[in-house]
Amino acid sequence: MSEEGYRQRENGIFTRAIHGGFEPQDEFTWPIMPSIVVSAVFEQETPGRDREFRYSRIRNPTRTVLEKSLAEIENAKYALCFSSGLGAATTIISVLSSGDHIIAGEELYGGTYRLFKEIFPRMGMQTTFVDTRDPKNIENAMTEKTKLVWIETPTNPILRITDIKSVSEVVHKQEGVLLVVDNTFQTPYFQRPLELGADISMYSLTKYMNGHNDCIMGSISTNQESIYEKLHFLQHALGIIPSPHDCHQLYRSLKTLPLRMEQHMKNGLALAKYLEKQPQVEKVIYAGLTSHPQHDLVKKQCYGTSGMLSFYIKGDFNETKKFIKALKIIKYTGSLGGAGTTVVVPSYMSHVMLSNEEKIKLGITDNLIRVSVGLESIDDIIADFDQAFKYLLNSK
């Protein structure tokens, strides 16, 4: 157990993040970083006899380095990269067929929800949305047609937690059902779904894994060869692949993932504690706070928690807007997991596609602000929030 009561973080992940995935092969110059291989095609030995690389949609050396590195960080056997997080989701769902049934968490990133709600039904796949905090809800929703269960934990933006191990036990009572966990918010540094029984962990690499807001990518990790083979086939059959340049950028970013996540967690907790004391704040939701209703579960299944928090400001959308406009160094933007602190009003951005009833049911109101706490000096982050709260008070 770590000092804060989470699962004990291992030091080895720092080393794997830096050295994983790459063995220098050029015995002339011995580079210690992989080259960006831009070649779309590779010369073959003879007709009918391929070398390791043939065509970059199928396999590309720079992508392979990144995939190996991602697998090593997570202690997984295999990883695959895609051109976005939603591209990874689309590829996973493409293992299913018309008539198959999906169960998904009722609170998901808005874009993932839209895929399940609007796009996959056109291909004959229906999804039942349930509150996955209680594994019984999943059990009750299972039918003989169920082929896949999709969860996010913590959820975006209300940060509800699902017990991955308990859900895995329920899901795997029925043969052939896949459990997929979107692990974007936690990264493999703080949560490893495969260790807890999930079949696939999935990422929007765009977020913490890249960490610098300058690249869109997604990935999956798995320990099962048959799943890897199916998804590798679909990766090139569907063609949802990232560029070698983006793969290199991602590979470089992963080297500092553990360091960055430590600082996101430290700053996240400090800001959450500060916000809890503010009279202009109605409620703070942060998985690392003891006031989070599932904090004990977070400690049991996670190695720590990232810098994602949400809070309800006292007031309506006008107050929310004024507060956000008053922020100086903190940016208002839809993404998360970058070096700089960002805020978003989910009801107007990441979750704008939900109906009013859906938003109200989940607690995604106009005074809810989601914060991705960055890596700046915590004093500067708090000072920016402080002056914005003061501005709000004085503008009444």
Ligand SMILES: Cc1ncc(COP(=O)(O)O)c(C=O)c1O
């Ligand atoms: C939790 C989560 N999953 C998936 C995605 C989709 O990823 P991408 O934007 O890389 O397609 C997002 C994007 O915000 C997200 O927050």
